[in-house]
Amino acid sequence: MRILATVLAATLALAGCASVVEQDPPMQPASSAADVDLSDPAKKDIAMQLVSSAENSSLDWKAQYSYIEDIGDGRGYTAGIIGFCSGTGDMLELVRAYTDEVPGNPLATFLPALEAVNGTDSHEGLDGFPEAWEAAASDEAFQAAQNAERDRVYFDPSVALAKQDGLGILGQFAYYDAAVMHGFEGMESIRDVALGDAETSDEVTYLNAFLDAREEEMRKEEAHEDTTRVSTAQRVFLDDGNLDLHLPLAWHVYGDAFLIPAE
Numbered sequence: 001m002r003i004l005a006t007v008l009a010a011t012l013a014l015a016g017c018a019s020v021v022e023q024d025p026p027m028q029p030a031s032s033a034a035d036v037d038l039s040d041p042a043k044k045d046i047a048m049q050l051v052s053s054a055e056n057s058s059l060d061w062k063a064q065y066s067y068i069e070d071i072g073d074g075r076g077y078t079a080g081i082i083g084f085c086s087g088t089g090d091m092l093e094l095v096r097a098y099t100d101e102v103p104g105n106p107l108a109t110f111l112p113a114l115e116a117v118n119g120t121d122s123h124e125g126l127d128g129f130p131e132a133w134e135a136a137a138s139d140e141a142f143q144a145a146q147n148a149e150r151d152r153v154y155f156d157p158s159v160a161l162a163k164q165d166g167l168g169i170l171g172q173f174a175y176y177d178a179a180v181m182h183g184f185e186g187m188e189s190i191r192d193v194a195l196g197d198a199e200t201s202d203e204v205t206y207l208n209a210f211l212d213a214r215e216e217e218m219r220k221e222e223a224h225e226d227t228t229r230v231s232t233a234q235r236v237f238l239d240d241g242n243l244d245l246h247l248p249l250a251w252h253v254y255g256d257a258f259l260i261p262a263e
Contacts, residue, residue: 036169036244037159037163037169037172038155038159038162038169038172038173038176039156039159043169043245044155046245046247046249046260047173047176047177048061048081049061049258049260050173050177050233050249050251051082051176051177051180052064052081053229053233053251053256054177054229054233054253054254055082055083055180057253057254057256059258059260064080064081065081065137065142065143065146066133066134066137066138067079067080067081068080068129068130068133068134069130070121070123071223072223073221073223073224074087074121074223075087075088075121076088076091076117076120076122076123077091077123077126077129077130077133079091079133080094080133080137080146081146081147081150082146082150082180083180084146084149086114086117086118086123087117087118087119087120087122088118088119088183089118090149090153091114092111092114092115092118093149093153094146094149095107095108095110095111095114096111097145097148097149098141098142098145099111101141101145102139102141102142105136105141105142106132106133106135106136107129107132107133107136107142110125110126112125113126113129114126153184154176154179154180154184155176157179157184158175158176158178158179158184159175159176161175161188161191162174162175162176165191166203167203167206167207168203168243168244169243169245170234170237170238170242170243170244170245171203171206171207171210171243174207174210174211174214174234175187175191177229177234178190178210178214181218181224182217186217189217190210190213190214190217191210191213193209193213193216194209194212194213195209197209197212197213203243204238204241204243207238208235208238211230211231211234211238214227215227215230215231218230226254228252228253229253232251232252232253233252233253236251237249237251247260247261247262247263248260248261248262
């Protein structure tokens, strides 16, 4: 895997071997669809369904633009297709982007309050905000803004990093799903732990180490201590050797069973 070649090259350089040139070792039990990644429309739709099963207990991810509630995880309101949060900054950035496109939208007047509560779980100044969110969700411009912010902050950088690391489609999804929950930097921290634990260029071994580190990170928060979005979903696909997320896919999250049938 490229990640481990990078670490080795850096270590040798620090030891005075600056002339060492990084080379990409061949993938060993790699995914087979080398020309297809998670950005492929069909694969991306599978990724959205997998995330929605965990975030909203539904495969109908396009019905989640209007979703909003406080789930009591210390992040304030959680809303939309991937759980943008009023306490973590991504909801603020989303509403700013939407307001740039549609200045008179129902959420624009809440920007000062969103700026004030960023970094907290407070609802101060957000009276009527859930209703405004639900009203805005019928606007195709707001739906497009949610899609764009999801891709800019989470999906695109996660897929790019996973591809840089030499990972196939399942690995790309594992990075993306971790970024949705923990933030992109949080996902990078999980990756760092996995790199130290895996000590191999074998993709399956590395992904097991990544999922182990992900579950350990989830258990640090009471709101996320149920790790089934990993243990009875991604881990199932990995154990089955389904590194390309071929259909059908069957998994469980939070006790609910889900199936994406073969086409």
